Amino acid sequence: MSPNKKIYVTQPALPPLDEFTEYLKQIWENKILTNNGPFHQQFEKELADYLGVNYISLFSNGTLALITALQALNITGEVITTPFSFVATTHSLWWNNIKPVFSDIESDYFNLDPDKVEAAITPQTTAIMPVHVYGNPCKLERFQKIADTYGLKLIYDAAHAFGVKINGNSILNYGDLSILSFHATKVFNTIEGGAIISPDKKTKERIDYLKNFGFADEITVIAPGINAKMNEVQAAYGLLQLKYIDENIAKRKSISELYRNQLTNIPGIRILNDMIGVNHSYSYFPIFIDEQIYGRKRDELYEELRKHNIYGRRYFYPLISQFPTYRGLQSAKPENLPIATKISEQVICLPIYPLLSKDDQLQILNIIKNAGSRS
Numbered sequence: 001m002s003p004n005k006k007i008y009v010t011q012p013a014l015p016p017l018d019e020f021t022e023y024l025k026q027i028w029e030n031k032i033l034t035n036n037g038p039f040h041q042q043f044e045k046e047l048a049d050y051l052g053v054n055y056i057s058l059f060s061n062g063t064l065a066l067i068t069a070l071q072a073l074n075i076t077g078e079v080i081t082t083p084f085s086f087v088a089t090t091h092s093l094w095w096n097n098i099k100p101v102f103s104d105i106e107s108d109y110f111n112l113d114p115d116k117v118e119a120a121i122t123p124q125t126t127a128i129m130p131v132h133v134y135g136n137p138c139k140l141e142r143f144q145k146i147a148d149t150y151g152l153k154l155i156y157d158a159a160h161a162f163g164v165k166i167n168g169n170s171i172l173n174y175g176d177l178s179i180l181s182f183h184a185t186k187v188f189n190t191i192e193g194g195a196i197i198s199p200d201k202k203t204k205e206r207i208d209y210l211k212n213f214g215f216a217d218e219i220t221v222i223a224p225g226i227n228a229k230m231n232e233v234q235a236a237y238g239l240l241q242l243k244y245i246d247e248n249i250a251k252r253k254s255i256s257e258l259y260r261n262q263l264t265n266i267p268g269i270r271i272l273n274d275m276i277g278v279n280h281s282y283s284y285f286p287i288f289i290d291e292q293i294y295g296r297k298r299d300e301l302y303e304e305l306r307k308h309n310i311y312g313r314r315y316f317y318p319l320i321s322q323f324p325t326y327r328g329l330q331s332a333k334p335e336n337l338p339i340a341t342k343i344s345e346q347v348i349c350l351p352i353y354p355l356l357s358k359d360d361q362l363q364i365l366n367i368i369k370n371a372g373s374r375s
């Protein structure tokens with residue numbers, strides 16, 4: 001490897017530039033840049049087909065999609081959520097003046113634990129917001145049952161779960177709404193971008209109004225909406241990305257398999273197995289270091305990788321509940337979140353992206369093998 005080459009946890013997949021130029025020429029010709037233009041409409045349709053969902057609303061990014069989803073369902077009061085996620089999950093509650101209530105994760109796939117959610121419900125609770133962390137599906141039936149029993153809304157942050165299916169059905173068809181992110185670092189990117197998946201036409205319509213200032217028509221504003229529209233350049237780029245997404249996921253899968261084969265037998269390194277009946281999209285490759293067995297601390301391995309210009313990421317460390325805005329909350333206390341606290345101190349996400357070379361991957365694996373004291 002060349003001495004100055006840096007390998008990051010991800011590298012965005014870009015479509016061929018010449019193909020993108022053709023799309024840009026069309027935009028330059030028709031001079032429609034945004035506001036539900038032709039590429040936006042086409043992308044919305046093709047994306048819904050690809051994902052296997054009925055109603056999708058495109059957004060300029062995933063965070064605005066989360067914030068708008070909460071607005072669309074009139075969520076107020078308290079929402080139960082996971083501390084083991086990207087900060088935007090909880091920030092979307094804060095921006096809606098909703099009190100986040102953190103609840104611990106389960107120890108198989110590190111998603112919000114439905115068994116603990118029930119104990120966190122109060123008269124102020126209006127919704128549950130779980131995250132399909134690393135694209136691994138949450139316990140969907142369990143969450144739906146709790147939501148139904150207590151009359152709560154269920155909003156999934158599915159930012160990691162693009163293209164994930166369970167027994168052939170999109171994971172995005174569960175709950176009241178699901179949110180996607182198409183940020184540059186995600187499996188499928190539109191540079192920045194996001195979406196909300198709705199169960200029915202009426203809800204999609206309301207969301208489409210809300211992302212365009214609340215305009216239902218030229219003179220009717222139904223609510224104080226925001227500006228969160230995806231523009232034509234993003235939509236054209238997204239259409240092009242769709243042509244390559246299966247190929248890119250296949251490459252991620254083979255990278256994931258090599259990691260898996262080589263890491264299975266290293267004492268003190270835990271990896272997550274694919275779930276039965278699930279089509280994964282291999283968005284992340286997390287490893288979890290048990291320092292007692294591995295013989296080195298997580299951060300020692302993290303630094304060792306950095307010394308070799310390999311920049312893994314500690315997703316998710318610190319926990320969201322540890323940031324200044326949230327750490328004063330009763331539910332943020334580490335005693336309330338023992339599993340999340342432990343896992344956030346064990347995790348490193350390894351580089352995974354379509355153009356990661358086998359040589360680079362083998363080098364990463366060698367560092368991990370050699371850094372442990374038992375090797």
Ligand SMILES: *Cc1c(COP(=O)(O)O)cnc(C)c1O
Pocket residue numbers: 061062063064085086088089131157159160181182183192193194
């Ligand atoms: C990336 C991400 C978001 C935010 O999406 P943006 O498109 O970057 O705004 C929200 N939640 C999770 C879990 C994410 O990983």
